[in-house]
Amino acid sequence: MIAYILFSVLAILPLLLYLRNRYVFTDFRYATAMIKIAMQMAKFKKRKPFYSILDSFLDKVAKQPNKQFILFEESSYTYSQADKESNKVARALSTHAHLKEGDTVAVFLGNEPQFVWTWLALAKLGCTASLLNCNIRSKSLLHCFSCCEAKVLVAGEDLQGAVEEVLPALKEQGVRVFILSEHCDVEGIESFSDKIQQASDQPLSPQLRANINMSSRALYIYTSGTTGLPKAAVINHERLWLSSFFQSMVGIRSNDIVYVYLPLYHSAGFLMGLCGAMEKGITIVLKRKFSASNFWNDCRKYNITVIQYIGEIMRYLCNTPKRDNDRDHKVRLAMGNGIRTDTWAEFLQRFGDIRICEVYGATEGNIGFVNYVGKVGAIGKEHFLHKMGCKYALIRYDTEKEEPVKDSRGFCIEVPRGETGLLVAKIGERAPFVGYAKNQQQTEKKKLRDVFVKGDLYFNSGDLLRIDDEGFIFFQDRIGDTFRWKGENVATTEVADHLLMVDCVEEANVYGVKVPGHEGRIGMAALVLKENMDFDGQAAYQHIKHYLPSYARPRFIRIQNALLLTGTFKQMKRKLAEEGFNLAAVTDPLFYLVDNKGYVPMTQEIFDAIAEGRTRL
Ligand SMILES: *[C@@H]1O[C@H](CO)[C@@H](O)[C@H](O)[C@H]1NC(C)=O
Ligand SMILES: *[C@@H]1O[C@H](CO)[C@@H](O)[C@H](O)[C@H]1NC(C)=O
DSSP: OOOHHHHHHHHHHHHHHHOOOOTTHHHHHHHHHHHHHHHHHHHHOOSOOOOOHHHEEEHHHHHHHEEEEETTTTTEEHHHHHHHHHHHHHHHHHHHHHTTTEEEEEEOOOHHHHHHHHHHHHHHHHEEEEEETTTTHHHHHHHHHHHHHHSSEEOGGGGGHHHHHHHHHHHTTTEEHHHSSOOOSSSTEEOOOHHHEEEEEEEEOGGGGGOOOSSSSSEEEEEEEESSSSSSEEEEHHHHHHHTTTTHHOOTTTTEEEEEEETTTTIIIIIIIIIHHHHOEEEEEEOSSSOOOTHHHHHHHHTTOEEEEEEHHHHHHSSSSOOOOTOSSOOEEEEOOOHHHHHHHHHHHOOSEEEEEEEEOOOOOOOOEEEOOOTTSSSOOOOOOHHHOOOOOOOOEEETTTTEEBOTTTBBBBBTSEEEEEEEEEEESSSSOOTTTTTTHHHTTTTTESSSTTOOOOEEEEEEEEEEEOOOEEEETTTTEEEEEEEEEHHHHHHHHHTTTTEEEEEEEEEEEOTTSSSSSSEEEEEETTTTOOOOOOHHHHHHHHSSSSGGGOEEEEEEEOOOBBBTSSSHHHEEEEEEETTTEEEEEEEEEEETTEEEEOOOHHHHHHTSSSSSO
């Protein structure tokens, strides 16, 4: 009898657990994955000689030499071919650039196989690669160069013009410049493709990289600040390993084929895409750049099963004209970040049953989250194991003063569950923050001291998040992506979401602008209209009046032909905010919201009345 009761209780135990927490099984699966990764990391840390992601790649070469590694346009390269190609590059670099362990080489290349060979080559020589954004030019380019103190530059043939622009300064710094072409007549630039072709493809001695360890610098990745010059985030080998495990955490399998079209000079493409693939030994389809019209054709052509995304990309895909074969593909998983709730639902409805896995983390940050249960709208889910690994908190933040709110003793205040706060993560051995190369000031700016007790140290993520009762984490805004008006904080994304629901609006960029004689900033939106449609001020007003409180309504509307985007597809806001609603500075059509009436074309008269304070907003 007792045995029977015991058995019955055990039998319903899973159900009881499930009723208490619907996600108990996924939580458990995730915990298992995390424990496995933690154990593997611990093993790697002890292993002598040091085992790097390159060694993991070389193991795959030995185990599966003929498996496809990279598919690019009409070419394909097996693991063995990739190994040999990179041996040639390494030998050419060693012979002609006289590189030695610990040197830094700047890589100025778009997404192409040569990028991967060059990186592998540098790893084989024990060198650090500085991944330059191939869209930057002149002053920014030189700035990135001097951050990492590279003595050698390897550039793509198509970027020769950009290199020539800064050549005098590079010469002055004694930088050797190699261009991936057969020959080059410009003095100071050496051709490199011919040298690679002449080099042997025999393996290089591991002795060349004998002093590299977990904390050695593997890479510099530049983070595109919305203001100022790019910052070089230092990625050491430990970080490289941890990011490459993300693929396992989101459930990528060794027979998957991953589509890598995001730039390899950023962390999403390089760390999560390329390095993740090397760690698992899988096939990637490399693409020069994103193309909405070719996206699904590529997925069909290469049998792609996993795609990466950023939110805007998902919206672009949803905005393409509907086709009959929208669901004809093998994509089963999408990993990325920043997809909006409405786009998420639309994407699934249109393109079929694809698991969307949001991951959260900054290139240089010491904390990340994974939405492993696929809850629509969340960027992650809390997990107690995670909390044990890295202590983090959401603290109260004053968006007007742009600083954390302090209590009477001068410490930060953790927000109650359900409220929005700034994510901070404790810096420690298990969650280190390496910072930016040669930029102590910016590194310090990301650190918060004396957060909860005297002497503690936290990483300031710059992101405002909210965590609900079930532990789901929601992105609210980036600091600076809110404006404060009439004592209220307004999230620009929220206003943009509503503007996008207006029939004539294709894209919306919302920001706050200063008004003479007023505190804070008032809402303004730059809109791109749908093809062949005019701005319907009445429809916009009716919608906004219905859904947004008066303080959140955009008082000014600016119509643009296209929105300005940064290199990582983020909307540019600062420049627009500076131009404001001044007719003298803005040539785009402007509209002004008259209280209880609607949007009317902006006139000099209205502007003067506001500027002179005759009209209070
Ligand atoms: C790793 O190598 C650096 C030199 O490159 C050295 O200073 C450091 O002590 C080494 N760390 C470990 C854990 O061996
Ligand atoms: C894609 O899969 C189909 C059917 O499984 C196969 O016939 C085809 O050869 C594959 N294409 C590629 C590029 O691997």
